[in-house]
Amino acid sequence: MNMISSPSILLIDDDPKQIQSLAAILRQHDYRVFAALDGRDGLAKAAAKPPDLILVDLYMPDIDGQATIRLFKAHPTLQHIPLICLTVSHQIDDKLSAFEAGAVDYITKPFDPAEVIARVRVHLRLHQSGSPRAEPERVPEIPPVPEGTQQWSERLVSQAQAILLREMSSPPSLGDLAHRIGTTQRHLSHEFRRLVGTAVYAWLREERHREACFRLLHTSQQLNQIGQHIGYQSAAAFTNAFRARFGMTPSDYRRAAGVRVVEDEE
Template sequence: MEFGEPMEENQSQSAHLLIIDDDLDQLRLLVAALRGTSHRVSVATQGDQGYVRAMVLQPNLILLDVCMPGRNGISVARLLKINPSTQHIPIIFLSALVGAQERLAGLKAGAVDYITKPFLIEEVLERIRIHLELARKNLHPNTHDFTTKGSNQDPAVFNRQPVTLIFRKLAIEYIMAHINESSLKVSDVAAHVEISVSKLNAIFEAIDGSSVFEFIRKERMQRSALMLGQSTLTIADIALEVGYSNPANFTTEFRKFWGRTPMQLRNESKINPDAWQQRIESR
């Protein structure tokens, strides 16, 4: 949904704004206020819809509600900030959540500002003006200079990253941050990315040729092999570093993966480092 043409003549200050909010009354209020400016306004009423519209429309600024059914605003912001084609777009959160932790969560997700509801329209308009001005002074390489008429840049040529790759990247970041925790489960990763386990597995199988569980296992085995050859840590300590609280279980999994015990691979790294390196790289 898009709303009208700019209503003022000062085109040098016009910008394209995207509002993502499921509250229709709130949307009408914001759109009515913004139609009195030179800005063009687009809207989305769901998180996933808003994310897609941000990629397609390449707005100059996004007003984003936090509490929405389905994908919430925090999750949408994380996706926008990890996508190269949208990470430069300033995000202002609009939320009825007024606690310090909620505001901090919004800023950590990549927002430049956080406005609590109910708000004064004049305050929203002023903050939009401030952040558009800041964006003009520090343009991202993929950003249109919206103060210039007749720009020959086309949003369609931007390097947009498929949504599946973004989900995978978020999942891998979470895995790497928790790889040393024996309690790490695929369901934890899926919950962090906010998609089902089956969908996350389908993404990994399509891109990596393996399930999320196998990806975690391979990462742990490769890390442990490198530590065996490049450190003096004991096998028990290495097991803990890669998420195995029981050294015996670690040794069993290691032998299944590498075809030899941790001690055998450590000895190989000392006797024939070239063969050890080739073995690591082959997996």
């Protein structure tokens, strides 16, 4: 007798009809489904019973999809759950904003059932294969910064992240990065761990993986082009790093999501 329970999926959408439609698609494939009509309710339900994956509508009143994603990404025990955006928009800016907020993918309305299942499957697989490495490194407790310096520290970390994302293909050293934002290497490392929960270049490594996933799913770029954009000098180096993180090659990832691109040899 198989005692392994099916993955659970949280649907967050203010339209009950959309929830009903998506739930029917997912339940046909034995996924366990529960729903919320807004971001706050979704966060409360997820905190009580964490799902394996979340589908969230981008356009909702009060708290929209981007704000909802940020709520989850700020939650210490829910931040690693993959979130897929549901959107009627075909505007690339809307989709990029969702990715910047922390979404791993998007599905355009009206839904194609086969695409829904393909996207859900691939991100559940990636999450399961990467979850042991996705846990934040345990670090000693760091005392809170003195009152009045929090905003300054957040700005430093934000500036560092912006530089690293902009120069992802050839990032500066930690010392150079600290100098450019007007602080010391030690202080930047300290504040980055305190505010982000991980080391500077461990964070950049995960951002590289996220950018790679986006480009694999939503562009026709060759593997060497994607690899060079995120800091790898060859398709082979990119493939090895991607396989080590996700347990599959970039081409396998594309195929699992139903993306067809003529690629270079891996």
